[in-house]
Amino acid sequence: MANEVVPQTKPHYTPLSLLFVAGFDTDFLVDIIGILTGVGTKRELTKEGKVTKINVISIDCDGCFMRVVLGFNLNAFLSAGEVDNAVISIEFAKVKFFRDNIYVQNCIDCTRVEYNVLTEEALLLKKRMLETMDSPSQRLSQLCESSKQTHEDEFLHSTARNTIAGLKDCREVNTFIVLVTIKHVVDDNDLWYTACICNKAVYPDSKMYKVQLRVINDIDSTTFMLFDREASSLLSKSCAEMFESHDKNENLLNEFAEILEKNVLFKVDSKMDKGFRANL
Structure with a gap:
């Protein structure tokens, strides 16, 4: 500056x-x-x-x-x-x-x-x-x-690692890599929200992910909130694509079954208010 x-x-x-x-x-x-x-x-x-x-x-x-x-x-x-x-x-x-x-x-x-x-x-x-x-x-x-730092370098080499317990005790603004197992998708609320893209014109609204995942490691558990970019990366499918391919007579949660019990590395931004945001 x-x-x-x-x-x-x-x-x-x-x-x-x-x-x-x-x-x-x-x-x-x-x-x-x-x-x-x-x-x-x-x-x-x-x-x-x-x-x-x-x-x-x-x-x-x-x-x-x-x-x-x-x-x-x-x-x-x-x-x-x-x-x-x-x-x-x-x-x-x-x-x-x-x-x-x-x-x-x-x-x-x-x-x-x-x-x-x-x-x-x-x-x-x-x-x-x-x-x-x-x-x-x-x-x-x-x-x-x-x-140039690759996505792999960022996750495996250049970012500090932590645990769920370490995130909860963290008192600084920092970024960590955390290895967790996805146990289930929290379905208390909708898994998406509607949004519009505004510039010189307003485009039709589209659905975007807002997914809560319950994750665990060896000694602790927590809930990660994933928004559209991160959830699309995890599911290899955008929210719009999921709705297009989804059978309306089936439970949408079935679409998330393939990520359950998977071990995943998340990049988590820790905040001073003890909250944190997960990225992939």
Whole structure:
């Protein structure tokens, strides 16, 4: 985001080494500073139909390295050419843990990133680092990252895993992968809702899924609410197609029988109010 949107405050830098201490409280955002040491390939992350371009950089502060995931473009900074031994200041960043690895990422409408910082702290850091470097002009390393994240990578490798019990206890906004077994479809209400698509004209309404699934794992259970995109993906059939092929004399729930007792990976967005939304 634009720097002028974030109120100007003096950063209080957290030593990178402190982020690796067991029990570090990740509920609070941190300010960090370091010398840019590596840049990854620009990647694309697709979430809920939206494509976000992300970059991964690495920074070094007094011999402690940290990877930082940034959800905005670095081209302007990199094309300027002043990247050797550049001091990067990152304020209001989120510390994340994934598979015993620690990294930092920006927060939407919050994080401020400054390049080639010339504050007193930055100059002192640069002076200390240059005294220990083998060469006064360290070249940037190329971080090995795939340029595009596939759906499989997102589910199996790049998103943290959790359990139903872990979701219920979660007190942060985050995204997790959860393995559950679908036990039954809740039929207290309709399995769809009517919607219209409005632009310059109003098109005839169509039915869209709104399905509640009762799911379990080894020790707990919960209910996931799936809307049209997720339910269509799970059933391999749109709501309109189901109604076209459905025998009106039969129970529509029979159409869902094939997904019962299946083990399915869901991507779940956890919210601060303890609610969560499941995606496929």
